[in-house]
Amino acid sequence: MANLAGTAPASALPAAWSSQPLLTIEGLTVDFSGVQVIRGIDLTVARGESIGIVGESGSGKSVTWLAALGLLPRTATVSGSIRLDGEELRGAAAMRLDRIRGGRVAMIFQDPSSALNPVIRIGRQVGEVLARHQGLSGSSIRAEAKRLFELVGLPDAGRRFDAYPHELSGGQNQRVMIATALAGKPDVLVADEPTTALDATIQAQILDLLTTVRRETGMALVLISHDLGVVSETCERIMVMYGGLVVETAPSESIFASPRHPYTQGLLAALPPFEGALRRLIPIEGQVPEPATMPPGCPFAPRCPQRMAVCEVTIPPLAQTEAGRFSACIAGPATEAQQPLKLKTSVLA
Amino acid sequence: MTASILDLHGISRSYSTRQGLFGKKVPVHAVDEVSLSLKEGQTLALVGESGSGKSTTGRIALGLERPNSGYVLFRGTELPAADTPAWRRMRAQMQMIYQDPLAALDRRLSIIDQVREPLDIHDIGSASKRNNKALAMLDAVGLNASHATSLPYQLSGGQRQRAVLARALIMQPALLVCDEPVSALDVSIQAQVVNVLMDLQKELRLSLLFISHDLKVVRQVSQRMAVMYLGRIVEFGETHLLLSSPTHPYTKALVSAVPVAGRRTRERIILKGEPPNPAARPTGCAFHPRCAIARPECVRVSPTFSTLPDGRSVACHAVHTNPPTKEVGS
Ligand SMILES: Nc1ncnc2c1ncn2[C@@H]1O[C@H](COP(=O)(O)OP(=O)(O)OP(=O)(O)O)[C@@H](O)[C@H]1O
Ligand SMILES: Nc1ncnc2c1ncn2[C@@H]1O[C@H](COP(=O)(O)OP(=O)(O)OP(=O)(O)O)[C@@H](O)[C@H]1O
Ligand code: SF4
Ligand code: SF4
Ligand SMILES: [Mg+2]
Ligand SMILES: [Mg+2]
Numbered sequence: 186m187a188n189l190a191g192t193a194p195a196s197a198l199p200a201a202w203s204s205q206p207l208l209t210i211e212g213l214t215v216d217f218s219g220v221q222v223i224r225g226i227d228l229t230v231a232r233g234e235s236i237g238i239v240g241e242s243g244s245g246k247s248v249t250w251l252a253a254l255g256l257l258p259r260t261a262t263v264s265g266s267i268r269l270d271g272e273e274l275r276g277a278a279a280m281r282l283d284r285i286r287g288g289r290v291a292m293i294f295q296d297p298s299s300a301l302n303p304v305i306r307i308g309r310q311v312g313e314v315l316a317r318h319q320g321l322s323g324s325s326i327r328a329e330a331k332r333l334f335e336l337v338g339l340p341d342a343g344r345r346f347d348a349y350p351h352e353l354s355g356g357q358n359q360r361v362m363i364a365t366a367l368a369g370k371p372d373v374l375v376a377d378e379p380t381t382a383l384d385a386t387i388q389a390q391i392l393d394l395l396t397t398v399r400r401e402t403g404m405a406l407v408l409i410s411h412d413l414g415v416v417s418e419t420c421e422r423i424m425v426m427y428g429g430l431v432v433e434t435a436p437s438e439s440i441f442a443s444p445r446h447p448y449t450q451g452l453l454a455a456l457p458p459f460e461g462a463l464r465r466l467i468p469i470e471g472q473v474p475e476p477a478t479m480p481p482g483c484p485f486a487p488r489c490p491q492r493m494a495v496c497e498v499t500i501p502p503l504a505q506t507e508a509g510r511f512s513a514c515i516a517g518p519a520t521e522a523q524q525p526l527k528l529k530t531s532v533l534a
Numbered sequence: 535m536t537a538s539i540l541d542l543h544g545i546s547r548s549y550s551t552r553q554g555l556f557g558k559k560v561p562v563h564a565v566d567e568v569s570l571s572l573k574e575g576q577t578l579a580l581v582g583e584s585g586s587g588k589s590t591t592g593r594i595a596l597g598l599e600r601p602n603s604g605y606v607l608f609r610g611t612e613l614p615a616a617d618t619p620a621w622r623r624m625r626a627q628m629q630m631i632y633q634d635p636l637a638a639l640d641r642r643l644s645i646i647d648q649v650r651e652p653l654d655i656h657d658i659g660s661a662s663k664r665n666n667k668a669l670a671m672l673d674a675v676g677l678n679a680s681h682a683t684s685l686p687y688q689l690s691g692g693q694r695q696r697a698v699l700a701r702a703l704i705m706q707p708a709l710l711v712c713d714e715p716v717s718a719l720d721v722s723i724q725a726q727v728v729n730v731l732m733d734l735q736k737e738l739r740l741s742l743l744f745i746s747h748d749l750k751v752v753r754q755v756s757q758r759m760a761v762m763y764l765g766r767i768v769e770f771g772e773t774h775l776l777l778s779s780p781t782h783p784y785t786k787a788l789v790s791a792v793p794v795a796g797r798r799t800r801e802r803i804i805l806k807g808e809p810p811n812p813a814a815r816p817t818g819c820a821f822h823p824r825c826a827i828a829r830p831e832c833v834r835v836s837p838t839f840s841t842l843p844d845g846r847s848v849a850c851h852a853v854h855t856n857p858p859t860k861e862v863g864s
Contacts, residue, residue: 217688239720240720241720241722241723242690242692242693242719242720242723243689243690243692243693244690247690296635296636296637340585340810340811340812341811341812341813341814344551344560344813348551352549352551353585354584354585354589355584355589355713355714356584356585356747357584357585359584360584381714381717381747382584382714382717382747383584383747384581384582384583384584384586384747384788385747385749385788385789385791385792385793386583386787386788386791386804386805387583387584388747388791388793389791389793389802389804390804390805392793393804411692411719411720411721411724412721412748412793413721413795414750414792414793414794414795415793417793417794417795417796418793418794438796441795441796442796451722452720452721452722453795455721455722455724455725456721456750456795457721457724457725457728457750457751457753457754458750459749459750459753459777459792459794463753463754463774465729466724466725466728466729466754467725468722468723468725468726468729469722469725472676472678475678475680477680
């Protein structure tokens with residue numbers, strides 16, 4: 186199923202970059218004490234590509250990438266394969282993973298408090314990455330750290346070097362984390378909600394910066410965000426997760442114009458409008474199923490307005506609906522046309 | 535006329551930071567002469583540049599931090615000094631929800647214990663009643679019994695934020711200061727939490743000081759909003775007016791940069807120039823190094839507020855001298 190995720194449009198990439206995927210995840214599952222929270226994920230990330238990952242809170246967006254980087258606690262059981270340029274990362278030695286993390290693959294974490302050490306000055310935290318992964322030392326560390334802080338728009342970069350995280354605002358700490366992630370000159374940057382604490386103007390600057398770095402260095406960007414606007418403006422391809430599965434993947438323009446999966450449709454309908462009349466927001470009815478009590482069929486079935494009897498017994502596979510688009514829904518491409526009878530036969534076929 | 539529940543009068547707060555171990559101390563003016571008022575049962579949104587002093591203002595509003603000058607009135611009474619019995623009594627009616635949900639929760643306690651904790655501390659009701667109340671509150675924010683028994687790290691980011699919200703609401707406060715309360719939530723849960731907040735506001739006449747970067751949510755929840763830039767308020771007025779026809783050049787840039795899913799309909803204004811530095815505040819109008827329509831006086835003279843016919847206040851020289859009905863800049 187590795188072909189499912191597709192690759193970035195060739196036009197967006199310099200010709201020299203191979204079309205071979207940089208990072209490949211196959212059949213990834215994660216269990217926490219016997220409860221499966223990631224239930225089989227396949228995806229590929231090509232050099233220079235930008236993938237946006239959206240999905241319900243608790244759907245496994247963060248855990249997928251923590252698993253890929255070997256960052257989950259011991260209580261987690263990971264299976265499947267994660268390959269970086271052909272090298273298997275699952276089960277790799279801790280020392281080896283340590284070298285890769287922060288270097289070839291960097292991650293910006295969702296919780297600033299778990300990523301920045303409160304008792305170490307921020308300049309030293311960035312400096313450690315520069316020393317480890319860039320081999321810099323002494324005054325060149327300070328100069329490079331200052332350059333990175335300026336790059337992410339941290340005001341008064343020179344002086345901030347000696348600040349502790351608590352002396353910075355939420356958004357300033359978030360930019361320190363982005364600078365730290367970029368310090369290792371990664372091939373893949375996994376950014377988990379990197380701009381939630383930033384105002385719209387700085388958010389736009391940071392997203393532009395990530396896109397520029399991507400274009401200039403061929404860094405691949407995996408952007409996890411609940412803000413559909415953010416991924417829409419930054420990413421070429423969108424992956425929608427629900428209940429530990431990928432339920433839809435499509436190029437950015439088409440998914441927002443015509444979402445195929447009923448969950449994606451619900452997600453877009455719940456978005457507060459920025460123009461036009463105010464109305465009460467329309468949440469998706471019901472709650473996300475708990476991993477321990479996941480329905481046997483389609484994970485979205487208990488909340489789906491288009492549910493049919495068959496949905497409750499079969500997990501719909503991610504199937505191509507049209508070129509470059511995949512949706513895991515039994516109602517399939519005909520959701521707009523509402524032809525459940527015809528669909529049932531196609532499931533049986 | 536609705537009475538105001540919270541009034542900030544010319545509050546300022548500065549911190550000192552030093553460069554290097556032996557460097558000299560430099561003051562950082564985090565909040566500078568900010569005045570605001572929040573009407574009972576309403577929502578006032580505080581938006582603006584990251585680092586412009588919104589969280590500091592929120593902490594000062596609750597008396598968690600003292601302003602260097604200015605004062606805060608809660609229902610017309612000045613806030614007592616922090617950690618005095620009088621302050622603690624008043625504090626029970628005011629709650630805060632912080633930006634970072636993981637830092638706000640105790641890592642070793644189950645969610646239900648933490649949500650029930652304020653009731654335990656204030657000894658409200660019997661033990662079983664407290665538990666039921668905590669469960670009901672969790673249910674109201676969309677968390678179930680199995681979430682209740684989880685530890686914070688076992689929940690996703692969005693689930694944690696709802697736990698924090700439940701804990702803040704369980705004492706039925708009159709005033710809730712929310713610092714980025716829905717930024718960690720995905721949109722469908724965000725819609726639930728926003729609806730919950732608005733329903734509770736109606737039912738309990740809850741007043742909200744709502745700090746947020748998400749202008750789409752701000753549009754949904756607030757009647758009035760204040761835009762901050764480098765410690766000062768630059769525009770203040772009815773939310774729908776500020777969002778549909780922003781007047782201050784910073785507000786314009788901010789509104790234009792709101793990311794939209796699908797095709798964007800308006801041109802994004804990209805701000806140029808140095809990011810603002812509170813330790814070296816530009817002279818005159820602090821926005822002048824990045825303002826496309828700055829004029830000579832902007833470098834020298836700090837603009838004062840002028841009131842437009844639609845009731846909003848704007849601190850900008852260009853607005854002063856233009857007929858207020860005309861759009862400023864381009
Ligand atoms: N250490 C852990 N132990 C047990 N369960 C966990 C652990 N970490 C995560 N989970 C569970 O795994 C599931 C996926 O969590 P994850 O953090 O990946 O969600 P997410 O999609 O990133 O959500 P959000 O948008 O809220 O950040 C959730 O049900 C969560 O409760
Ligand atoms: N304890 C402190 N010591 C020194 N400086 C501080 C301290 N707390 C805040 N500051 C500074 O005061 C300014 C305002 O910070 P504040 O946290 O109020 O900003 P904010 O508007 O909430 O920003 P954000 O949107 O990024 O959360 C920032 O420049 C910050 O660096
Ligand atoms: S498979 Fe059935 S329940 Fe699942 S999303 Fe499609 S229609 Fe809804
Ligand atoms: S006062 Fe001058 S510099 Fe400041 S926002 Fe207005 S026009 Fe721009
Ligand atoms: Mg997450
Ligand atoms: Mg803040």
